[in-house]
Amino acid sequence: MIVRNVAIVDPDQVGLGVTSIVEVNLVDEKAARVDKAKQLFRDAPEVQQCYYVTGGPSFVLLILSSDMPSYEATTRRLFAENEAVASYHSYLALDRVKAGMDLPMTAIRDQVARAVNLVVQQARLRDGSRRIVAVTEVLDAEEGQIQTRDI
Secondary structure (H helix, E strand, C coil), X not given: CCCCCCCCCCHHHHCCXXXXXXXXXXXXXXXXXXXXXXXXXXXXXXXXXXXXXXXXXXXXXXXXXXXXXXXXXXXXXXXXXXXXXXXXXXXXXXXXCCCCCCCCHHHHHXXXXXXXXXXXXXXXXXXXXXXXXXXXXXXEEECCEEEEEEC
C-alpha cells in the first residue's frame, strides 16, 4: 500500500545541515501522556521521524535543524519546557552515511504474490478492440522470486 509519494531532498542543500537523533524519556507511560507526546512530535515540522519504542527511552526522534540556535529552540519547545518529558539525550550526526525509506524488494514481491491471484494480459488489435492474449496464475513468492504458471 502506497502511503504517499515524496521527493527526497538533500537537507544540506535546503539549509537543514544539523541532524540529531534524540532519545526522549517520559515521566510515565500512561496512555494519555504517550498519546499527547505522539501528537506533539507529529505536529513538529522539525521532527522527520518519530518512533515510540521499548527497552529504553520512550521515543527516538530524528530532527533536522538549520543551525544550533534553531535546534536549541526546538529542544526547549519539545522537551525542556514539556512537563511530560523526564529527560532527553541528543546525538548529533557527524555524517549522513545512509538515509532512506526504501523497502526491500523481496518484501514487496511477497506482498504482490499474496495479493494477486491472476494476471490477465490484453493486447489492442488494429481495429481498436482488445483481446486476452495470456492468463497467468500467481502461485507463491519464494526467496524474493514470484512463482507463476501460465493457464
